[in-house]
Amino acid sequence: MQNIEKSSSFITPISDASFTSLFPEGEFCSQTKRVVVVSPFPARLQALVSELMARCYDVLMFHSAKDPILAMLQYDLIVVDMTWGTDEELSAEAAAAESLYLIGDKSISPMPAGHVMNWPSELEPAVARIQELADRSKPAASSEAGADRLRFKDVEIDLKRMIVLxxxxxxxLTKTEYDLLRVLLASDGVMTRQAIMEAIWGDGYFGGSNSIDVHIRSLRQKLGDDPKRPAYITTVRGVGYRIGE
Structure with a gap:
């Protein structure tokens, strides 16, 4: 377990009560490692995530391994939840880092290359396995300098602190608005509504594509973006959206 000294911040949002119980006021981790957790049902891994945070890990949660932002991040280990029968294929950049797949009765065979661990499992051995893999990992390569931030004109996303300037x-922003802006800024062209929905909510989302339009409208209002003369988000009629010019 790593030493705890005075003050820092953590990636995965938790309640104020939970945070206070993990760390007394004024204390923080002097050093940490970053773990990415991919799960279509992240609440099911809450105990594991909380324990990792208590042991000085920065934890980033994603619904899908296909999220384009993964290729832009640096991390020490990626943990992929395959207990629900999902067939998550990691990008080449993500696969270059150490990976741990959580498997169960519903897991699809054959398993992808990497380490596996049965889940659910007791927390202590699970955290020990994650610590072992993270300690020996070489972080995934970042596609560009300053990969903890995304910028477009005078809009900036701090991915580490999950804030938008x-x-x-x-x-x-709401969580969905934040994810929507993050996905659009990370894309390299036009994204269809379906692609946006899958990037934010995963392949299992069954809501209508008009929900994206609703969130786009709200996001534009908060950015002060006029849809008739867009500076940030441009509508591509009949297709989807892209970042402005």
Whole structure:
């Protein structure tokens, strides 16, 4: 277990009560490793995530291994939940790092290359296995310098702190609005509504594509973006959306 000294921040949001119980006020981790956890049902891994955070790990949660932002991040280990029968294929960049697959009765065979661990499992041996793999891992290569931030014009996303700045001031976004902006900024062209839905909610999302339009409208309002003369988000009629020019 790594030493705890005075003050820091953590990636995965938890309640104030949970955070206080993990760390007394004024304390923080002097050193940490970053673990990415991919699961279509992240709440099922809450105990594991909380324990990792208590042991000075930065934890980033994603619903899908196909999220384009994964190729832009640096991390020491990626943990992929395959207990629900999902067939998550990692990108070449993600596969270059150490990977651990959580498997169960519903897992699909054959398993991809990497380490496997039965889940659910007792926390202590599970955390020990994650610590072993993270300690010997070489972080996945980042596609560009400053991969903890995404920028477009005067909009900036701090991926580590999960905040959005517009003209230097923080703007309050919902989780879906944040994910939507992050996905669009990380894309290299037009994204269909279906592609956006899968990137945010995964392949199992069954809502209508008009939900994306609703969130786009709200996001534009918060950015002060006029849909008739868009500076940030451009509508491609009959297809989807892209970042402005």
């Amino acid at each position: 517009h003209r230097g001031s923080k703007i309050e």
